[in-house]
Amino acid sequence: MHLAAVMAMREVGKTPWYDAHFLCFYEAAKVYLAKVRPDAIDSFVEGFAPLHTPRDFQVREVEALFSEAELEPIRTVVRDLSSRELERHELEHFGRHVVHDHPYFVDLQLQLTALVSELAGQELEPGYNFLSLYGNMGRCGLHMDQPVSMYTLDICIEQDVEWPIWFSELVDWPDREILANFDEEAIKRQLRFTPYVLKPGNAILFSGSSQWHYRDAMPRPGFCHLLFFHYFPKGCLDLVESSNWPRLFDIPELEALIDVFRQTYPDAVDFKPSFA
Numbered sequence: 001m002h003l004a005a006v007m008a009m010r011e012v013g014k015t016p017w018y019d020a021h022f023l024c025f026y027e028a029a030k031v032y033l034a035k036v037r038p039d040a041i042d043s044f045v046e047g048f049a050p051l052h053t054p055r056d057f058q059v060r061e062v063e064a065l066f067s068e069a070e071l072e073p074i075r076t077v078v079r080d081l082s083s084r085e086l087e088r089h090e091l092e093h094f095g096r097h098v099v100h101d102h103p104y105f106v107d108l109q110l111q112l113t114a115l116v117s118e119l120a121g122q123e124l125e126p127g128y129n130f131l132s133l134y135g136n137m138g139r140c141g142l143h144m145d146q147p148v149s150m151y152t153l154d155i156c157i158e159q160d161v162e163w164p165i166w167f168s169e170l171v172d173w174p175d176r177e178i179l180a181n182f183d184e185e186a187i188k189r190q191l192r193f194t195p196y197v198l199k200p201g202n203a204i205l206f207s208g209s210s211q212w213h214y215r216d217a218m219p220r221p222g223f224c225h226l227l228f229f230h231y232f233p234k235g236c237l238d239l240v241e242s243s244n245w246p247r248l249f250d251i252p253e254l255e256a257l258i259d260v261f262r263q264t265y266p267d268a269v270d271f272k273p274s275f276a
């Protein structure tokens, strides 16, 4: 079984973008099950139906989610962050400091669950969140998020530059072939992308696990402080956390694949993303 797991991982290959661990593991699981539990593939694939974004979902813009007065305590939290709290691992590739799951924002995210559920058209529960403090080297390459971030509410806190985020039309989850031949420019050419500009206090809801998205390099030196609140369908925690899959699907053979995956990607603990 261990060998089959290694072979399946090799067939799918490396994660082509920073948030692709879930998809790579999902695709490897299908390859692996074809060898060790072919009887289980159909129910395994069908089990993920709740995590596929409904076809009629549309990006939702929320004007004045927060007033200037309501933004002030949020900005105070940001100003009061110590340098120790600022994560630096995305400075090189994204030009940003990040802070994951700050208690103030965990609470704020929870408060917004009902609103975001209404906007998304289905009942949701919060995943994780992070604060993104883009500096003048800000950029965000084309990618898709993991289903723990199936829906993202992106809120602009403060900025001195208008900086569009581009969303593709809704698409299926990228399959093995797309993962293996990931070509950012080809995807940008082949799909229709729409730019959206956020202003302080405004927010936008998108489906990051079914919409490619990116930001070009900042148009001029500036800064842009954003919150990203991630949500997934209520009751789907076992699906978004893949360590639960062997039990959830009653396929104990998947444990061997999880072991191999963890050895290959030690940072992808439980496939919870460190980015989004």
Ligand SMILES: [Fe+2]
Residues within 6 Å of the ligand: 143, 144, 145, 208, 213, 276
């Ligand atoms: Fe993302």
